[in-house]
Structure formats: structure tokens, C-alpha cells
Amino acid sequence: MSEQFETKIPTTATIVWKAGDIQGFRPDWTLEQCDDWLYNNRNRIIDRSIELGHEVIETLLEIEDE
Secondary structure (H helix, E strand, O other): OOHHHHHHOOOOOOOOOOOOHHHOOOOOOOOOHHHHHHHHHHHHHHHHHHHHHHHHHHHHHHHHHH
């Protein structure tokens, strides 16, 4: 058993997006523009990340059951 379960520490997965990540897709944007875009789209990103995360979890559990 892993140490995290022996100590009862809850496990989470955290996704962090930064302005530099957006600038990789929009190199002509300033970091401020990228940061503004992230701020304005944060709820859409969160919602979609949760949806995709559930799909990944489901797929991994199915693979584990094989």
C-alpha cells in the first residue's frame, strides 16, 4: 500500500494553466493578453477539464478491469 493511503492524506489532481501556455498557441499575444484570455475563459476551461477528466478516469478504470 502506498504511503499516502497509510497516512490517510486525500489525493487530488490539479491542473494549472498559465499565460505562457496560451502564448504557445498565440505567440503574437502579450502575456497580459493571454492572462486576460485565461481569466475570461476560466469557467469553460474548468468545466471541459472536468468532463475530460471523468472520461480519462473511466477509461483507466476499464483498462484496470481487463
